[in-house]
Amino acid sequence: MSRTVIAQGTFDIIHPGHVHYLAEAAAMGDELYVIVARKTNVDHKEKPICPATQRRDVVGALEAVDEALLGHEEDIFVPIEEIDPDVIALGHDQHHDDEAIATELERRGIDCEVRRASARETDDDQLLSTRLIIDRVLERRG
Ligand SMILES: Cc1cc2nc3c(=O)[nH]c(=O)nc-3n(C[C@H](O)[C@H](O)[C@H](O)COP(=O)(O)O)c2cc1C
Numbered sequence: 001m002s003r004t005v006i007a008q009g010t011f012d013i014i015h016p017g018h019v020h021y022l023a024e025a026a027a028m029g030d031e032l033y034v035i036v037a038r039k040t041n042v043d044h045k046e047k048p049i050c051p052a053t054q055r056r057d058v059v060g061a062l063e064a065v066d067e068a069l070l071g072h073e074e075d076i077f078v079p080i081e082e083i084d085p086d087v088i089a090l091g092h093d094q095h096h097d098d099e100a101i102a103t104e105l106e107r108r109g110i111d112c113e114v115r116r117a118s119a120r121e122t123d124d125d126q127l128l129s130t131r132l133i134i135d136r137v138l139e140r141r142g
């Protein structure tokens with residue numbers, strides 16, 4: 001039976017950390033759906049610069065991704081209910097509580113495993129974070 005995986009994030013300025021996360025998420029199953037966060041739901045850091053449709057289109061063009069879709073504006077569990085995945089792959093630094101997500105999935109009758117992807121490390125000068133890229137741009141061009 002085919003296993004469906006969901007990954008999620010803001011994906012404002014794409015970098016190799018995103019590519020690593022999505023490749024690892026894809027390897028957890030057969031089909032990878034990626035939910036792209038709406039600006040209104042990004043409240044734990046600066047809001048994204050790029051429009052949601054642009055972020056979705058770039059994520060959807062990555063090799064590991066079967067389908068990228070815009071997240072729901074109010075209830076983040078709506079796309080999950082529709083896709084009915086086997087695995088939710090959380091990013092290594094995502095602020096969401098694994099246990100709280102698992103509890104809500106159970107409450108809604110969604111039988112799905114919650115896993116964490118690993119971090120991509122770098123030993124050179126790569127910028128594996130949207131915030132670091134923006135900081136560098138401001139430093140050099142601001
Ligand atoms: C399982 C899961 C589903 C999500 N679904 C949505 C969604 O439908 N709409 C949305 O705007 N954000 C959704 N999010 C939230 C964002 O994708 C994300 O957690 C956060 O706001 C963006 O921060 P990040 O890029 O640092 O992860 C979801 C998060 C998780 C963990």
Ligand SMILES: Nc1ncnc2c1ncn2[C@@H]1O[C@H](COP(=O)(O)OP(=O)(O)OP(=O)(O)O)[C@@H](O)[C@H]1O
Nearest residue numbers: 009010011017021091092093119120128129130131
């Ligand atoms: N270096 C990395 N290694 C592995 N996963 C990463 C890395 N950077 C981001 N991700 C993952 O990609 C997903 C989307 O990340 P997000 O769009 O918040 O990017 P970001 O570059 O980390 O942003 P910011 O720097 O603004 O926090 C998250 O699940 C995050 O854990």
